[in-house]
Amino acid sequence: MRKPDGKIVLLGDMNVGKTSLLQRYMERRFPDTVSTVGGAFYLKQWRSYNISIWDTAGREQFHGLGSMYCRGAAAVILVYDVNHLQSLRELEDRFLGLTDTASKDCLFAIVGNKVDLTEEWEWALEGWDKEGSSPGKAGGGCVQAKVPKQVQLEDVMALYRKILKYKMLDEKDVPTAEQMCFETSAKTGYNVDLLFETLFDMVVPGILQQRSEGLAQTVDITSYKPPKRTRAGCCA
C-alpha cells in the first residue's frame, strides 16, 4: 500500500456525528447504528493523491485523545452539533489544543452537523419531500420534532477567526471563514461531499509543495559534483 500523501482528522465531542459524516462520504450511507470502535481511518484516492481521513475511534469519551492523533495533519475538521451549543464550546476548550502537532500550514474547517433536525432545515427545503418527517406527523417513533437551531453561523465564524489568531495565521493567507464553516447532515448527505471535496482540493497544493521540496532535496544530492571535477571544468 502506498504511503498516504496527506492526512485529515476529524475532531469533536462524542455524538456530534463524526463517524456518520465519514461513513456517509466514504460508504454513501447513513447507518442506524455506528460503531466508532473499529476502522480508525479511511484512505481516499483524490485525483492522483492518497488522503487518509482519521476518525477518533471512540477515544474522545475517555478524554484520551493524544496530540499524536493530529501529528502532521494537513487539515482538521472540527465537528459540533448545531443543536448543542456546548459541543461548539468544547471545540475551543478541549479539542483545539490537540492540533498543535498538525502541519504548520494546517487548514481548519468547522462543521455544524445534524441540520436536518432544525426548523431552519424545513424552511430551507421548502418543497422538499417531507413525507413522514414533519413534526405534525409525529405519530411514528422515529420522527423527531424540529427545534430552532441552537448555534448560529456568526458564532462559528467568530470561532474560526479566533482559531486563526491562536495559530498566529493571517486571515489574508488562509481560506475565509465563509469558505471553511459548513453546516451538514450526515443523515441526508446535505453538504457532505462539498465539505470533504473542498478540503481535498485545498490540501493538494500542500502535498505538491511537499513533493517538490522532497524532489529538490533529491536533485540537490544527485546533482552534487565532487569539487575535483568542478575545478577541471572549462569555465575558469
Ligand SMILES: Nc1nc2c(ncn2[C@@H]2O[C@H](COP(=O)(O)OP(=O)(O)O)[C@@H](O)[C@H]2O)c(=O)[nH]1
Ligand atoms: N438526525 C441526524 N442524526 C445524526 C446525524 N449524524 C449523526 N447522527 C446520529 O447521532 C448519533 C451519533 O453519531 P456518531 O456518528 O456516532 O457520532 P460521533 O460520536 O461523533 O462519531 C448517532 O445516533 C447518529 O445516527 C445527522 O446528520 N442527523
Ligand SMILES: [Mg+2]
Ligand atoms: Mg464516532
